[in-house]
Amino acid sequence: MRYIGLDVHRESCEVAIQEEGKVRSAGRIKTRKEELELFAQSLGSDDEVALEVTGGAEAIAAILRPHVARVVVANTKRIRQISEAKQKTDRLDARRLAELLAAGLLVEVWCPDERTRALRRLVARRAQLVRQRTRAKNEIAAALQRNLLERPDVEDVAGKKGRQQLSELELPADERTTVEGCLRQITFLDEEIALVGRALAEAVVDSAEVRRLMSVPGVNLQTAATFMARVGKIERFESPRQLVSYLGLDPKVRQSGEEPVRYGHISKEGAAEARHMLCEAAWIVVRYPSPLRAFAERTAVRRGSGRATVAVARKFVVLFWHLLTKDEDYAYGRPTLTRRKLRQLELAAGAERRRSGGRPKAGVPTLKERQKAEVELARQAETAYRRLLADWQKAPKKKGAGVPVGRASSSHLLGEETAARQDTAPDPAL
Numbered sequence: 001m002r003y004i005g006l007d008v009h010r011e012s013c014e015v016a017i018q019e020e021g022k023v024r025s026a027g028r029i030k031t032r033k034e035e036l037e038l039f040a041q042s043l044g045s046d047d048e049v050a051l052e053v054t055g056g057a058e059a060i061a062a063i064l065r066p067h068v069a070r071v072v073v074a075n076t077k078r079i080r081q082i083s084e085a086k087q088k089t090d091r092l093d094a095r096r097l098a099e100l101l102a103a104g105l106l107v108e109v110w111c112p113d114e115r116t117r118a119l120r121r122l123v124a125r126r127a128q129l130v131r132q133r134t135r136a137k138n139e140i141a142a143a144l145q146r147n148l149l150e151r152p153d154v155e156d157v158a159g160k161k162g163r164q165q166l167s168e169l170e171l172p173a174d175e176r177t178t179v180e181g182c183l184r185q186i187t188f189l190d191e192e193i194a195l196v197g198r199a200l201a202e203a204v205v206d207s208a209e210v211r212r213l214m215s216v217p218g219v220n221l222q223t224a225a226t227f228m229a230r231v232g233k234i235e236r237f238e239s240p241r242q243l244v245s246y247l248g249l250d251p252k253v254r255q256s257g258e259e260p261v262r263y264g265h266i267s268k269e270g271a272a273e274a275r276h277m278l279c280e281a282a283w284i285v286v287r288y289p290s291p292l293r294a295f296a297e298r299t300a301v302r303r304g305s306g307r308a309t310v311a312v313a314r315k316f317v318v319l320f321w322h323l324l325t326k327d328e329d330y331a332y333g334r335p336t337l338t339r340r341k342l343r344q345l346e347l348a349a350g351a352e353r354r355r356s357g358g359r360p361k362a363g364v365p366t367l368k369e370r371q372k373a374e375v376e377l378a379r380q381a382e383t384a385y386r387r388l389l390a391d392w393q394k395a396p397k398k399k400g401a402g403v404p405v406g407r408a409s410s411s412h413l414l415g416e417e418t419a420a421r422q423d424t425a426p427d428p429a430l
Contacts, residue, residue, distance in 0.1 A: 003017070007093040
């Protein structure tokens with residue numbers, strides 16, 4: 001058995017081989033499909049290969065896997081022998097990879113399947129286009145600010161009314177050229193975003209996981225698709241805490257000796273786009289009645305609105321884990337809102353539009369009546385959550401070595417007083 005390390009770069013890969021306890025350099029190969037296939041055919045069926053996480057690591061691993069016993073895609077940020085080495089060259093990095101692979105010290109990174117990789121590419125492409133459109137709109141705002149002009153009194157400066165108001169402003173010739181160029185760029189980007197959005201809808205329209213996540217108010221197609229693109233298989237995570245850590249929403253912890261535990265900012269490990277979309281969903285959900293809004297308001301009083309948004313985003317991750325692992329829809333969802341979001345998903349994927357069913361039958365609630373009833377139920381759930389928290393705060397706190405000082409414990413949910421209120425208050429789960 002041989003242990004092979006690959007230090008991957010854009011044009012070439014440095015190869016090192018450890019065999020019988022000795023490490024040797026084996027030259028370089030080009031980072032091209034034909035060269036990598038020839039290299040893979042020269043390997044033995046019992047060989048093991050390690051390579052770093054790079055842009056083409058997944059494609060290289062897919063070429064090598066049929067020819068070797070194991071391919072390890074390693075996160076070198078967790079390998080101090082490579083990331084903090086005093087002498088760092090391609091040859092030395094490849095040698096260290098081979099040595100660490102032989103010693104079993106490499107932390108393997110999960111490689112998604114082709115469907116998940118395609119979904120990641122679509123999500124990343126759409127996010128990049130949206131950022132470009134935002135930059136173009138900011139450039140228009142900067143041009144108006146330089147000339148001491150107010151922005152159009154509309155929500156979308158590139159919309160029909162916004163363009164009309166921009167055309168009526170008096171601007172120097174060069175600034176007018178800038179504004180018109182940005183508007184043309186926005187028009188092009190809108191068309192590209194629509195094309196990518198349709199491809200994204202077609203990719204997830206049959207996904208039971210995405211449809212289940214969209215049952216949560218505030219979660220749209222982009223949020224659910226971004227979450228599933230980054231997470232992949234929910235079975236990989238044994239607990240919601242692992243999933244929270246994977247997405248970088250867990251706080252940093254510092255503790256040494258007899259000093260108390262100190263909690264800092266979130267770690268921000270993993271995909272930033274997933275955290276961004278979850279925070280956007282948190283901004284939306286706190287606007288409407290729900291237990292999540294009560295949780296956000298309670299957190300904002302103690303920690304501020306910014307941290308409350310991150311806390312709701314973390315609560316979303318915990319909620320998603322429970323929904324996906326238990327195959328259940330959100331208990332406090334709004335069915336009419338969920339059906340509308342799913343119908344919009346189907347239309348975006350190319351489904352045919354249906355004609356309206358006409359007037360409702362006698363005795364059947366109208367759409368507005370159903371929506372009003374669902375909002376009232378959500379408000380009742382929010383009230384029950386607030387009452388539960390108030391009762392818990394009034395109850396005497398447990399004492400003992402098993403209860404951390406100054407931190408809330410979830411064990412109160414199993415107490416006798418809480419159990420006695422189950423007949424009048426719903427489950428406080430969010």
